[in-house]
Amino acid sequence: MTRWALLFEYDGTPFVGWQRQAVGISVQGVMEEAASHLVNRTPVAVTGAGRTDSGVHAAGQVAHLDLPSSLGGQQQMTARRLRDALNYHMKPHPIAVLAAAAVADKWSARFSAINRRYRYRILNRAARPALDQGRVWHVKHDLDLDRMREAALMLMGRHDFTSFRASACQAKSPIRTLDRLELCRDGGVIDIHVEARSFLHHQVRNIVGTLKLVGEGKWTPAQVATALEARDRAAAGPTAPPDGLFLMEVGYETDPFIEPPD
Amino acid sequence: MTRWALLFEYDGTPFVGWQRQAVGISVQGVMEEAASHLVNRTPVAVTGAGRTDSGVHAAGQVAHLDLPSSLGGQQQMTARRLRDALNYHMKPHPIAVLAAAAVADKWSARFSAINRRYRYRILNRAARPALDQGRVWHVKHDLDLDRMREAALMLMGRHDFTSFRASACQAKSPIRTLDRLELCRDGGVIDIHVEARSFLHHQVRNIVGTLKLVGEGKWTPAQVATALEARDRAAAGPTAPPDGLFLMEVGYETDPFIEPPD
Numbered sequence: 001m002t003r004w005a006l007l008f009e010y011d012g013t014p015f016v017g018w019q020r021q022a023v024g025i026s027v028q029g030v031m032e033e034a035a036s037h038l039v040n041r042t043p044v045a046v047t048g049a050g051r052t053d054s055g056v057h058a059a060g061q062v063a064h065l066d067l068p069s070s071l072g073g074q075q076q077m078t079a080r081r082l083r084d085a086l087n088y089h090m091k092p093h094p095i096a097v098l099a100a101a102a103v104a105d106k107w108s109a110r111f112s113a114i115n116r117r118y119r120y121r122i123l124n125r126a127a128r129p130a131l132d133q134g135r136v137w138h139v140k141h142d143l144d145l146d147r148m149r150e151a152a153l154m155l156m157g158r159h160d161f162t163s164f165r166a167s168a169c170q171a172k173s174p175i176r177t178l179d180r181l182e183l184c185r186d187g188g189v190i191d192i193h194v195e196a197r198s199f200l201h202h203q204v205r206n207i208v209g210t211l212k213l214v215g216e217g218k219w220t221p222a223q224v225a226t227a228l229e230a231r232d233r234a235a236a237g238p239t240a241p242p243d244g245l246f247l248m249e250v251g252y253e254t255d256p257f258i259e260p261p262d
Numbered sequence: 263m264t265r266w267a268l269l270f271e272y273d274g275t276p277f278v279g280w281q282r283q284a285v286g287i288s289v290q291g292v293m294e295e296a297a298s299h300l301v302n303r304t305p306v307a308v309t310g311a312g313r314t315d316s317g318v319h320a321a322g323q324v325a326h327l328d329l330p331s332s333l334g335g336q337q338q339m340t341a342r343r344l345r346d347a348l349n350y351h352m353k354p355h356p357i358a359v360l361a362a363a364a365v366a367d368k369w370s371a372r373f374s375a376i377n378r379r380y381r382y383r384i385l386n387r388a389a390r391p392a393l394d395q396g397r398v399w400h401v402k403h404d405l406d407l408d409r410m411r412e413a414a415l416m417l418m419g420r421h422d423f424t425s426f427r428a429s430a431c432q433a434k435s436p437i438r439t440l441d442r443l444e445l446c447r448d449g450g451v452i453d454i455h456v457e458a459r460s461f462l463h464h465q466v467r468n469i470v471g472t473l474k475l476v477g478e479g480k481w482t483p484a485q486v487a488t489a490l491e492a493r494d495r496a497a498a499g500p501t502a503p504p505d506g507l508f509l510m511e512v513g514y515e516t517d518p519f520i521e522p523p524d
Contacts, residue, residue: 009392059393080388087389096392126342127349130271130358131321 001066004082005103005256006031006046009059011094012242013134017054018061027052027061027095034089035065038082049109049250050116053202055242057135060117060249064109101256115179115251117195120208121244125188136189137208137244143190143215145183151214151221152181155207155228161200162231164210166239169201174231176200181207202239210237263328266344267365267518268293268308271321273356274504275396279316280323289314289323289357296351297327300344311371311512312378315464317504319397322379322511326371363518377441377513379457382470383506387450398451399470399506405452405477407445413476413483414443417469417490423462424493426472428501431463436493438462443469464501472499 008031016024020032028046035044049062067077075081079100086097123129123136124143155164158177165174180195192211194204210227213219219237227236270293278286282294290308297306311324329339337343341362348359385391385398386405417426420439427436442457454473456466472489475481481499489498 011393011395057393083389091390094392094395096389098387098389125360127345127358127360128353130356131273131319133273133356 001105002069002077003064003066003103003105003107004079005101005107005109006063006065006083006086006097007099007101007257008061008063008095008097010057010061010096011134012052012055012057014094015054017056018048018050018052025093027058028063030090030093030095031063031065031086034086035067037089038067038077038085047109049113050199050247052245052247053242055134056245056247058247061247062109062113062250062252064103064107099257103256107256109250112252113250114197114253115195115249116197116199116247117180117193117249117251118199118204119246119248120192120194120204120240121246122190122192122208122212123188124185124190134243137241139212139215141216143212144217145185145190145215147217147221148211148215149183151211151219151224152183154221154225156181159228160231161203161228163227163233163236164203164206165200165233166202166206167233171200174200176203183211204245205240205242206233206236206238208240208244212240213237263367264331264339265326265328265365265367265369266341267363267369267371268325268327268345268348268359269361269519270323270325270357270359272319272323272358273396274314274317274319276356277316279318280310280312280314287355289320290325292352292355292357293325293327293348296348297329299351300329300339300347309371311375312461312509314507314509315504317396318507318509320509323509324371324375324512324514326365326369361519365518369518371512374514375512376459376515377457377511378459378461378509379442379455379511379513380461380466381508381510382454382456382466382502383508384452384454384470384474385450386447386452396505399503401474401477403478405474406479407447407452407477409479409483410473410477411445413473413481413486414445416483416487418443421490422493423465423490425489425495425498426465426468427462427495428464428468429495433460433462436462438465445473466507467502467504468495468498468500470502470506474502475499 016026018027020026020029031046046063046065082100083097121136123138160174161176162174182193184191278288280289282288282291293308308325308327344362345359383398385400422436423438424436444455446453
């Protein structure tokens with residue numbers, strides 16, 4: 001068997017999320033189905049780095065799968081052939097493999113990852129989105145970025161994020177370290193860049209939903225610190241909608257998709 | 263009557279284009295229908311600055327319309343009310359009015375315009391688009407931007423653009439002046455920025471379709487000059503698909519959407 005790493009993007013709108021579910025079309029399900037075409041329809045497991053929720057998008061998701069080194073006497077599998085074959089079989093679903101790379105047998109898209117970067121986009125203007133429908137959270141009320149930045153500082157670093165964690169979250173520990181929580185505005189577009197080794201379920205969306213309360217003036221920045229200390233989901237703000245969230249990049253000790261020089 | 267200028271964006275995918283047609287939903291038709299709700303369903307004419315084709319998008323289209331100064335004894339119409347009312351009545355079509363402004367009676371979105379800026383986006387990579395489906399032209403073959411830039415220089419300035427004009431073009435003169443034709447690459451994304459006082463029908467898409475031949479190495483940059491001199495549509499390259507084209511901005515002597523200081 002050869003283990004392959006895949007770098008891919010998807011529009012999360014039509015999916016029940018990354019993970020296979022009893023009902024509905026998942027990104028994982030479409031990829032596993034496409035991969036099974038390469039091995040005479042025998043089942044193939046695809047493991048993702050981040051389990052994005054329904055409606056959440058990805059510009060740089062990573063996964064891995066194992067394929068027999070010899071595929072029924074055909075041409076040898078190469079990274080390009082795997083990329084193109086998966087893209088062919090995943091049509092017309094909005095998922096595209098950008099790159100594939102052979103990796104070590106013990107390499108895991110999920111457990112070898114040392115960093116995840118998300119971007120949450122808010123469209124902060126009166127008019128509803130036309131071009132970016134489904135890709136942004138539309139917030140009509142003018143948000144005060146300085147106040148939001150002040151609140152963001154209180155969430156940076158290592159904390160017990162119980163207040164920002166979905167009740168369904170399966171992680172053993174609520175302790176996480178936020179390495180980046182930056183807000184940028186370009187006209188009506190506010191981008192919130194978030195990075196950590198790993199995240200709790202709904203952590204980014206719960207942080208964004210809380211920062212929005214501060215931006216609107218409904219909360220003071222200090223109330224965010226109080227919410228964090230409460231270690232109670234009910235103490236923090238609501239969950240922001242999935243539309244604005246993009247998994248941008250998953251980081252590894254060595255980037256598997258950079259081809260070594262000849 | 264008060265004449266109003268409108269600044270708006272739309273996703274061109276579901277429309278037959280800007281202009282009203284006998285069959286199909288047009289951007290103009292949706293706007294006129296929405297505006298008629300404000301005047302007891304009497305017909306309202308909306309005049310656009312640029313008549314984009316089916317599938318072409320706009321981030322900064324401009325139009326104008328006339329409304330009675332007094333709307334049936336209701337509150338006075340304001341720029342914000344007009345913007346919000348049109349956005350309400352245009353739901354769920356992907357068109358959004360970003361701003362409205364009262365203008366002089368003789369002001370015309372079309373004839374007062376002194377500049378139009380378009381952006382054409384090519385996705386130049388092996389994998390088909392997932393996140394940007396319908397918003398880019400997917401070109402798999404690696405394009406040589408230096409060659410394309412060399413060819414672009416030959417189209418800059420004032421020329422007879424008959425070779426780059428749709429046969430259905432209704433403009434009296436084929437003479438146009440290209441003020442900008444710039445190519446930028448960011449990873450797999452190539453943006454082509456084009457500016458002129460006005461354009462011929464399909465002019466941008468025919469230019470892009472021809473530059474792509476140069477980028478692939480099928481044409482030399484010099485052949486583009488020959489095609490231009492031929493003054494024959496058959497001499498230039500094919501029409502690029504509408505998906506990648508965005509009308510970004512329409513320029514006027516005075517920007518009608520900038521509110522004067524108090």
